Amino acid sequence: DAGVTQSPTHLIKTRGQHVTLRCSPISGHKSVSWYQQVLGQGPQFIFQYYEKEERGRGNFPDRFSARQFPNYSSELNVNALLLGDSALYLCASSYKNSGSSYNSPLHFGNGTRLTVT
Amino acid sequence: AQTVTQSQPEMSVQEAETVTLSCTYDTSESDYYLFWYKQPPSRQMILVIRQEAYKQQNATENRFSVNFQKAAKSFSLKISDSQLGDAAMYFCAYSGLNTGTASKLTFGTGTRLQVTL
Numbered sequence: 542d543a544g545v546t547q548s549p550t551h552l553i554k555t556r557g558q559h560v561t562l563r564c565s566p567i568s569g570h571k572s573v574s575w576y577q578q579v580l581g582q583g584p585q586f587i588f589q590y591y592e593k594e595e596r597g598r599g600n601f602p603d604r605f606s607a608r609q610f611p612n613y614s615s616e617l618n619v620n621a622l623l624l625g626d627s628a629l630y631l632c633a634s635s636y637k638n639s640g641s642s643y644n645s646p647l648h649f650g651n652g653t654r655l656t657v658t
Numbered sequence: 659a660q661t662v663t664q665s666q667p668e669m670s671v672q673e674a675e676t677v678t679l680s681c682t683y684d685t686s687e688s689d690y691y692l693f694w695y696k697q698p699p700s701r702q703m704i705l706v707i708r709q710e711a712y713k714q715q716n717a718t719e720n721r722f723s724v725n726f727q728k729a730a731k732s733f734s735l736k737i738s739d740s741q742l743g744d745a746a747m748y749f750c751a752y753s754g755l756n757t758g759t760a761s762k763l764t765f766g767t768g769t770r771l772q773v774t775l
Contacts, residue, residue: 574762576763582767583749583751583766583767584703584749584763585765586763586764589762631703646705646708647705649702649703649704650702651700651702
């Protein structure tokens with residue numbers, strides 16, 4: 542089975558622009574979470590979606606938004622890009638709403654490396 | 659808010675030797691999950707081992723084991739018989755049990771493990 546797939550793998554944008562990152566979960570997984578990993582830091586939680594509804598939101602500005610589609614894939618949108626948005630954006634999927642339950646752990650993709658110049 | 663602290667930015671171990679990575683956390687919850695994730699240069703976060711806080715027995719997965727000290731809020735990872743493929747960033751992570759936030763992992767800043775011949 543295919544794992545969590547993210548596109549694109551790398552992206553370069555200019556300050557003020559908008560970006561859309563995409564994630565396809567593992568087949569059968571209904572929950573998708575997004576994390577931002579700044580260089581040298583651990584990932585930080587941005588959003589979680591389950592059954593197309595937002596179930597959790599981290600401490601990120603309103604410039605960050607996301608949605609989940611009927612096929613459970615997801616998009617992360619960032620408006621008015623800042624230099625500080627440069628990071629690795631990780632998507633993770635799980636079967637259940639709870640990504641930490643013993644039988645429904647999070648599976649991560651390889652991430653999208655976003656560089657803002 | 660929960661916090662996770664990894665005080666060792668870098669560790670080095672010789673092949674076939676044993677190494678222990680440290681992690682402490684802070685929480686007011688009584689039940690929660692703890693994880694160790696591995697992030698190789700491929701960038702994908704890979705689950706190494708997980709521990710339920712209500713289980714007193716330390717989790718083990720082949721060469722990987724944890725020392726979970728709930729009262730001290732300590733969760734260290736021991737890697738036995740280290741292999742070259744163990745070289746990676748290791749992240750300690752925490753998750754609560756509430757349905758709305760169970761997919762939200764709080765990560766530490768990571769420990770880079772080098773494995774030498």
